[in-house]
Amino acid sequence: MVANNRVYQHARQGMDEVLRCVDMVTGKEIWKQTHAVPFKASSGGERHGNGPKSTPILADGRIFTMSSLGDISAWDAETGELLWRSDYGKRFSQNHPNWGASTSPVIDGDHVVAHFGNDDEGALIALDAKTGEEVWSQGNDGAAYSSPLVVEIHGVRQIVDWNHRALVGVDSRSGEALWEFPLPQFTSNQNMPTPTFHNGRILLGGENRGIYGLEPELHEGKWTVKERWFQKDVALDMSTAVINENLLFGFSHYKAGQLFCLDTETGEVLWRGPGRTGANVAFLSIPDHVIALFDGGRLQVITATGKGLEEVASYRVADSETWAPPVLLGTGLLIKDQQGLTLWSFE
Numbered sequence: 001m002v003a004n005n006r007v008y009q010h011a012r013q014g015m016d017e018v019l020r021c022v023d024m025v026t027g028k029e030i031w032k033q034t035h036a037v038p039f040k041a042s043s044g045g046e047r048h049g050n051g052p053k054s055t056p057i058l059a060d061g062r063i064f065t066m067s068s069l070g071d072i073s074a075w076d077a078e079t080g081e082l083l084w085r086s087d088y089g090k091r092f093s094q095n096h097p098n099w100g101a102s103t104s105p106v107i108d109g110d111h112v113v114a115h116f117g118n119d120d121e122g123a124l125i126a127l128d129a130k131t132g133e134e135v136w137s138q139g140n141d142g143a144a145y146s147s148p149l150v151v152e153i154h155g156v157r158q159i160v161d162w163n164h165r166a167l168v169g170v171d172s173r174s175g176e177a178l179w180e181f182p183l184p185q186f187t188s189n190q191n192m193p194t195p196t197f198h199n200g201r202i203l204l205g206g207e208n209r210g211i212y213g214l215e216p217e218l219h220e221g222k223w224t225v226k227e228r229w230f231q232k233d234v235a236l237d238m239s240t241a242v243i244n245e246n247l248l249f250g251f252s253h254y255k256a257g258q259l260f261c262l263d264t265e266t267g268e269v270l271w272r273g274p275g276r277t278g279a280n281v282a283f284l285s286i287p288d289h290v291i292a293l294f295d296g297g298r299l300q301v302i303t304a305t306g307k308g309l310e311e312v313a314s315y316r317v318a319d320s321e322t323w324a325p326p327v328l329l330g331t332g333l334l335i336k337d338q339q340g341l342t343l344w345s346f347e
């Protein structure tokens with residue numbers, strides 16, 4: 001998270017999660033806050049580390065972080081002072097899904113919204129951003145690893161949330177449930193990537209379950225969800241896809257990892273890159289191009305075209321794993337790997 005020439009970075013040191021504020025120009029630490037989070041990844045998730053896996057968000061001078069144990073903290077962005085911390089451990093016996101909380105909270109006006117809970121039970125909850133007090137709570141579905149979106153569909157501002165059981169739309173001010181599309185997490189097929197919203201449609205892909213083009217519709221006060229298309233040739237695992245023009249660029253876990261591009265109107269897969277390229281990619285969409293940061297520390301710039309994979313440039317930006325998304329700046333890139341934070345200059 002970058003703002004006002006400061007970098008806010010959430011990481012782990014031993015049993016603590018650490019929030020640092022760093023000077024953008026010099027890399028000098030301005031302040032540091034630690035929070036005891038004794039979390040250990042369950043079997044099968046060791047290669048992803050012990051987190052934190054959630055991306056911080058900044059609003060109105062406050063930084064909001066979610067720990068691997070599923071609590072949200074609000075910090076003063078200027079001083080680092082802890083303002084409040086949520087505690088849903090008493091409501092849910094384990095306030096995170098099996099491999100740790102990975103959802104990133106979103107800001108909607110004066111609310112901070114996130115899905116709390118474990119695999120079996122949970123709720124989408126809006127908190128007052130100033131006080132941390134609960135504003136509304138919706139549902140009882142377990143938490144997934146996906147993050148909510150704030151969108152407007154047919155003039156209604158809503159939170160789109162993919163939980164353990166279904167994709168749901170919730171009125172952002174009242175918390176009222178509007179619509180749902182069942183797509184449950186089961187066995188080893190996890191609900192992980194964040195859905196993509198484009199031209200009134202939600203593009204939803206899950207592990208071993210292809211990708212759907214879904215369109216919520218409102219008629220005479222009643223919501224329905226139309227499945228406009230479905231394709232099974234590519235599937236999203238952990239990586240969240242991005243839009244560029246009317247194309248969806250993503251990373252399928254088939255063939256041990258391959259980039260792909262599909263038409264958002266029809267769902268047709270326009271091209272697929274070579275296989276065996278990695279386990280995860282963090283994407284950025286910029287004018288005419290897509291930036292892909294692979295988990296092995298390689299950053300690739302490709303042309304945003306449906307005609308085929310066209311590489312513009314490729315760089316080695318880290319010697320250890322890169323799970324966090326890159327930050328694009330006017331003069332360079334910020335890269336977080338397992339060992340540290342690096343500022344790369346375009347020059």
